Amino acid sequence: GAHHGEFACDVLESARKDCPDFFAALRYRIIEPFPVLQDRQSETLAGFEGKIEWRESIDALEPFVGVHFSNELLDAAPVHLIVSVKTKTGSTDWLEKFVTLNDDEFAFLHQPIDNRKLRDHLQKLPACPASYETEMNLASLDWIENVSRKLARGYVIIVDYGYPRDEFYAPHRSAGTLQVRAQHRLLASPFEQIGHADITAHVDWTSIAERAAACGLQVKGSTDQHHFITGIFSELGRDSLWQDVDSKTKRGLQTLLHPEMLGRSLQVLALAKNVGLAPPLAGFKFG
Numbered sequence: 001g002a003h004h005g006e007f008a009c010d011v012l013e014s015a016r017k018d019c020p021d022f023f024a025a026l027r028y029r030i031i032e033p034f035p036v037l038q039d040r041q042s043e044t045l046a047g048f049e050g051k052i053e054w055r056e057s058i059d060a061l062e063p064f065v066g067v068h069f070s071n072e073l074l075d076a077a078p079v080h081l082i083v084s085v086k087t088k089t090g091s092t093d094w095l096e097k098f099v100t101l102n103d104d105e106f107a108f109l110h111q112p113i114d115n116r117k118l119r120d121h122l123q124k125l126p127a128c129p130a131s132y133e134t135e136m137n138l139a140s141l142d143w144i145e146n147v148s149r150k151l152a153r154g155y156v157i158i159v160d161y162g163y164p165r166d167e168f169y170a171p172h173r174s175a176g177t178l179q180v181r182a183q184h185r186l187l188a189s190p191f192e193q194i195g196h197a198d199i200t201a202h203v204d205w206t207s208i209a210e211r212a213a214a215c216g217l218q219v220k221g222s223t224d225q226h227h228f229i230t231g232i233f234s235e236l237g238r239d240s241l242w243q244d245v246d247s248k249t250k251r252g253l254q255t256l257l258h259p260e261m262l263g264r265s266l267q268v269l270a271l272a273k274n275v276g277l278a279p280p281l282a283g284f285k286f287g
């Protein structure tokens with residue numbers, strides 16, 4: 001999910017400039033299901049012809065040794081919307097929110113849950129009050145299973161908006177984390193501007209890490225973006241890094257780093273397989 005290909009372009013440019021041997025050995029694969037975005041990415045990456053290949057899904061990717069990197073991919077995965085109800089006996093049960101038509105209008109319809117995987121995963125939730133609305137991202141669990149199957153040796157680095165499970169399903173978060181945005185405006189419902197709005201939900205990091213461990217991946221670190229980038233800077237010599245950059249790049253970096261901007265809300269989880277005694281990753285040295 002490389003969107004317009006800027007991250008890929010930055011990685012390849014800096015590898016070519018600073019680590020030519022690494023660049024010579026590097027093969028870059030982009031997993032992108034949408035042809036329109038593949039076209040956009042190949043325009044951005046025109047200077048790297050022959051270096052990059054596209055695959056439309058993880059399934060279509062050959063087993064690899066290397067790093068799987070994703071940024072804001074899992075928050076775009078489809079989620080199940082669920083709502084808690086009090087049963088006659090006083091216990092809490094869950095219903096799923098389905099979409100129906102009321103005359104010509106889309107509306108939600110609450111129905112019992114017969115999806116086995118969803119019911120099983122609900123057992124992991126902490127107790128929630130009645131009428132508590134939230135989401136469950138089962139697609140992200142299938143995704144990490146598929147990635148781990150393809151990774152022969154190396155790392156999976158996931159950057160996304162999320163919380164550990166207890167924080168995700170904390171009693172006060174009673175309206176869930178689903179967000180609908182169009183033209184940088186928050187919309188009230190996913191039934192507004194259908195096809196144009198960006199619909200996201202936060203990631204339950206605990207569930208991802210648990211499923212990853214069950215698939216043979218080892219957690220190598222988790223922290224927020226501020227600490228991750230600061231750790232890497234300190235390894236590279238942060239002062240010189242700030243001195244060399246123009247003011248636009250400096251402003252961009254501040255947005256990524258500042259705790260009130262993206263520094264805290266974005267987090268990083270690193271997983272590994274068969275990396276033996278590889279040194280710890282610099283991004284996790286501060287947290």
Ligand SMILES: C[S@@+](CC[C@H](N)C(=O)[O-])C[C@H]1O[C@@H](n2cnc3c(N)ncnc32)[C@H](O)[C@@H]1O
Nearest residue numbers: 001002003007031032033034037071072073076
């Ligand atoms: C919000 S963008 C991510 C931002 C982008 N990684 C960046 O850093 O600019 C989501 C990307 O994931 C892609 N995507 C959506 N579903 C996907 C899937 N199942 N597998 C891989 N990529 C997917 C989208 O087409 C898009 O390129």
